[in-house]
Amino acid sequence: MGKKLIKSSIKTLRALKESGVTDNLTKFPVNRFDIKEAKSHNNMATNTNSVEIMNSKTEKQLSKVTTIEELKDYIKNFKGCSLRNDATNAVFSDGNPNSKIMLIGEAPGHDEDIEGKPFVGRSGKLLDKMLDAINLDREKVYIANIIPWRPPANRKPTEEEINICLPLIHKHIELINPKVLLLLGSTSTYALLKDKTPITKIRGKWFSININGKSIQAMPTFHPAFLLRQQKQKKYVWEDLQNVRDSISN
Numbered sequence: 001m002g003k004k005l006i007k008s009s010i011k012t013l014r015a016l017k018e019s020g021v022t023d024n025l026t027k028f029p030v031n032r033f034d035i036k037e038a039k040s041h042n043n044m045a046t047n048t049n050s051v052e053i054m055n056s057k058t059e060k061q062l063s064k065v066t067t068i069e070e071l072k073d074y075i076k077n078f079k080g081c082s083l084r085n086d087a088t089n090a091v092f093s094d095g096n097p098n099s100k101i102m103l104i105g106e107a108p109g110h111d112e113d114i115e116g117k118p119f120v121g122r123s124g125k126l127l128d129k130m131l132d133a134i135n136l137d138r139e140k141v142y143i144a145n146i147i148p149w150r151p152p153a154n155r156k157p158t159e160e161e162i163n164i165c166l167p168l169i170h171k172h173i174e175l176i177n178p179k180v181l182l183l184l185g186s187t188s189t190y191a192l193l194k195d196k197t198p199i200t201k202i203r204g205k206w207f208s209i210n211i212n213g214k215s216i217q218a219m220p221t222f223h224p225a226f227l228l229r230q231q232k233q234k235k236y237v238w239e240d241l242q243n244v245r246d247s248i249s250n
Helices: 002-018 032-062 068-076 110-115 122-133 159-176 186-193 224-229 231-247
Strands: 101-105 142-145 180-184 207-211 214-221
Touching: 032 068, 032 159, 068 159, 101 159, 101 186, 122 224, 122 231, 142 159, 159 186, 159 207, 180 186, 180 231, 186 207, 186 214, 214 231, 224 231
Parallel strands: 101 142, 101 180, 180 214
Antiparallel strands: 207 214
């Protein structure tokens, strides 16, 4: 009798499983959404803690980096960000490292990934035209990105990826030691200002940010890729570029 009951129970359980049942009913109701949310929070906390631990190690290693070439080699061999696994090149920088103006974008696109230089695609050509309009060029400014590696399919970097790369861009800014930073787009703006105000409301305003103990003036503006889609917004970036240019002569 016992064996028949066991066989019957197994047959019932198998039928339930094949029907898609994943949980047994209990005497009391269970809110499955709370369980999923708790797991999500736990995973986020774990990821945050691991990034903080890794960044502490990265910052300790970067404290020994004293030149741009050393930082370039460090980033080339940096294994803390998984984006490097699918990237063709680590896109480090372009322009004049002695410039007082440093432009910071989001992350490399397809063309940048291939050539290993920031802003060489369509948005890069537009940036060159914008700089030329105020008598600047890549020999008079310095250009880098928050993220040195191209995200797959040009997707937006995740907050975790941004946080992992923050010590790298902080060190980059420290070594260049510009007078002003021009933050191109919402990703670079949020990464360095930690301000979630929409770029449409925050662009054109001056902010003082602390980079490794040094105060630097920064201004957010629209990313050239955004201007390719929103031509009417170019006039605002024109104003921002002029303000940044004029600020270094004051």
